[in-house]
Amino acid sequence: MTFKKIMLFLHRWIGLLSGLVVFIVSITGAIYVFEKELFALFHPSYVTVTAQKGEKILPLSIMKANAQHVTDHPINIIRVPATTDQQQVYIFESLKRRPKKDIVGVFINKEIIYWDRIFVDPYSGKVLGKIDVETNFFWIVRQIHQFLYLRRDVGSTIVGSSVLLFIITLLSGLFLWWPKNRKVAVKRLKINFNAKWKRLNYDLHQVLGFYAFFVAMAIAATGLVWSFKWWETSIYWLMDGKRPNTQIEEPTAPNNTMREASIVSLDLIWSDVVNKHTVHQGIFINLLHEVSQANVTIYHTGNTLWSASDTYAYDLRNGKPYFKRLQNDKTLGMKWRNSNYDIHVGKIAGRTGMWIAFIASLICASLPVTGFCIWYGRKFKKKKMRS
Known part of the structure; x- marks a missing residue:
């Protein structure tokens, strides 16, 4: 054959x-x-x-x-x-x-x-x-x-x-x-x-x-x-x-008393996100209430042929960022x-x-x-x- x-x-x-x-x-x-x-x-x-x-x-x-x-x-x-x-x-x-x-x-x-x-x-x-x-x-x-x-x-x-x-x-x-x-x-x-x-x-x-x-x-x-x-x-x-390693670390010492705190901290998180990216192509927010964590991915154009995005992790108890993975660092x-x-x-x-x-x-x-x-x-x- x-x-x-x-x-x-x-x-x-x-x-x-x-x-x-x-x-x-x-x-x-x-x-x-x-x-x-x-x-x-x-x-x-x-x-x-x-x-x-x-x-x-x-x-x-x-x-x-x-x-x-x-x-x-x-x-x-x-x-x-x-x-x-x-x-x-x-x-x-x-x-x-x-x-x-x-x-x-x-x-x-x-x-x-x-x-x-x-x-x-x-x-x-x-x-x-x-x-x-x-x-x-x-x-x-x-x-x-x-x-x-x-x-x-x-x-x-x-x-x-x-x-x-x-x-x-x-x-x-x-x-x-x-x-x-x-x-x-x-x-x-x-x-x-x-x-x-x-x-x-x-x-x-x-x-x-x-x-x-x-x-x-x-x-x-x-x-x-x-x-x-x-x-x-x-x-x-x-x-x-x-x-x-693509994992996002969790905030330290999570607790279960954060349903009320997350309502306030969400606006603090959003204010910080807007200050970082006044112009963007969309934002995805994942709220992980069980560990007091909010993962925010911001999509932007960037000077690249790839689909560009920056990811930040926030502590939902206080609205402060504690982790970031920027497009240039990937x-x-x-x-x-x-x-x-x-x-x-x-x-x-x-x-x-x-x-x-x-x-x-x-x-x-x-x-x-x-x-x-x-x-x-x-x-x-x-x-x-x-x-």
Whole structure:
């Protein structure tokens, strides 16, 4: 058996084995690229506000208190929009996951005890809406994309293994496509839309596959980070020579008398954050009440091609910072890891990159379909000829 026949065998049967999962993951991935934009399209009253001239943003503690009134669970996540988005709401979330040892059942929704997302007008303090994230369309799409809506440890293994097989099919497909000369190359870069169905299907498979190859490889490689810890560790090792310590230390001597103190200290923390970054691209605040800790990640443009962010840890009892990890202090591996999601969805290159990722995802979804049609057509043709 020649090397080309081995590649054809691998391309065909590995593609058939992983095709259904690749199709599902690619379709859901294409949808999730524009998750934020689509959510705003379907829920405009939840995410946009109209600010009067000179109207100031309310203290964060007041907005948090108003959000707390509409949920029975403690607020522990705050999402602040970019300073350029003056018409955007502040988002408050109450989220609690079930400990891994207590997870039962096979589906992903068994991992979350509760998850409310509340949208607040930062100028009036009015609660504009609340959703149960577990039943939200885009959250379900994401869980199908990452885990096929199965339990995390089960679904991530299936998805990750299928994506690894997909990478092999991409590489073997490129080998099979590679032309002998320039004349053949020109022919293989064009789709003959006037051809009969079988030829058109073949062109769609090989030509679109070639054009999407590099983007598809980037999407697949970055996606594996969420499926396999060894893959993430390997990239860290290639960039840093080891897996860096990304943990954030806790404040000293935590206590349990801080529910009242956190209300006051939240505004002190916010004042310090605003002084550090008067202009930003969004802020994520994680309130860890059980250890009197608030982790604040501030996203900004920075003079870098990476997705830049600075992280600070505050003591919720007094509002004072005690830990920081700035963008300039991060290792190469840490910069990559913080940018991995933006690379995965094309956001690293702005709106243009997101459209490229969207189109590439649709092409990836089409490859198992056109590939199956090629295989089935040839198999059916052989049977017909024998009869």
